[in-house]
Amino acid sequence: MDIATLIGLVGASGLIIWAMGSAGNLGAFVDVPSLIIVVGGTIAVILSRHTMAEFIGHLTGAVKAFMPKSQPLEPLVEMFPELGTLARREGMLALEPKAAEASERFLKQGLMMLVDGTDEAKLSSRLRTEMDAMDRRHGAIIAAWQGWIDVAPAMGMIGTLVGLVQMLGNMSDPKSIGPAMAVALLTTLYGAFIANVIAGPITNKLKLYHAEEMIYREAVLTGLQGIARGDNPRVIGDGILALLPPAVQAKLVKA
Numbered sequence: 001m002d003i004a005t006l007i008g009l010v011g012a013s014g015l016i017i018w019a020m021g022s023a024g025n026l027g028a029f030v031d032v033p034s035l036i037i038v039v040g041g042t043i044a045v046i047l048s049r050h051t052m053a054e055f056i057g058h059l060t061g062a063v064k065a066f067m068p069k070s071q072p073l074e075p076l077v078e079m080f081p082e083l084g085t086l087a088r089r090e091g092m093l094a095l096e097p098k099a100a101e102a103s104e105r106f107l108k109q110g111l112m113m114l115v116d117g118t119d120e121a122k123l124s125s126r127l128r129t130e131m132d133a134m135d136r137r138h139g140a141i142i143a144a145w146q147g148w149i150d151v152a153p154a155m156g157m158i159g160t161l162v163g164l165v166q167m168l169g170n171m172s173d174p175k176s177i178g179p180a181m182a183v184a185l186l187t188t189l190y191g192a193f194i195a196n197v198i199a200g201p202i203t204n205k206l207k208l209y210h211a212e213e214m215i216y217r218e219a220v221l222t223g224l225q226g227i228a229r230g231d232n233p234r235v236i237g238d239g240i241l242a243l244l245p246p247a248v249q250a251k252l253v254k255a
Helices: 003-022 032-049 052-061 074-090 092-101 105-115 120-169 174-229 233-241 246-254
Strands: none
Touching (some): 003 174, 032 052, 032 120, 032 174, 052 120, 074 092, 074 174, 092 105, 105 120, 105 174, 120 174, 174 233
16 A cells, blocks of 8 residues: 555645634535535536546546555566576476466566567567557546546636625625625635645556556566567666666666
């Protein structure tokens, strides 16, 4: 679990709620019409932008912001040269037990393609297609969450305008000014809260973990291509090492 995401969301929400409570009654910050305008309106707009499957997918995809897959690159730097040595010494069929042991699907798939005798061009084409499909899936999820950032403040502004129109249209009735002003102000608050405290961090974390997963798959593909070409195992390791940050590279080289 990504503790930073959880601490950040809970901490930001807690501080805002504490500030509301310290100012008086928390109930003053709850307004059903404002919630309907912002939350309901934002959901409706996002649904109009995406398919139902994409909408449902972006809700379940948010779990990845809190529980990302851990796919470190460092083990690949050591593993692929060993696989390359094994393939050069005993042939591609010797990789079959290693493929069976692999727990990550993309790596397993690539190793089995080598075992089946797939050449580098077909291997690259097939795995690139796999990576492109993942990029599109993740892109749709991220775009839907980006919609919350874009639309929620806009719906808050619409609610503000609605409240102001109601207030200005009933200036002769002092009792109606308060509820109308509440709608005007609370919709802006709700829109800003949803966009900046909830959707913003989730979107950024999803982008971060998507980039990490793409780099991991690029590293795996680089290693598999090197094995398919029969490259020197050290060259295969260097190709993967180049994808790592300089500080990590220096640490692995010293080790």
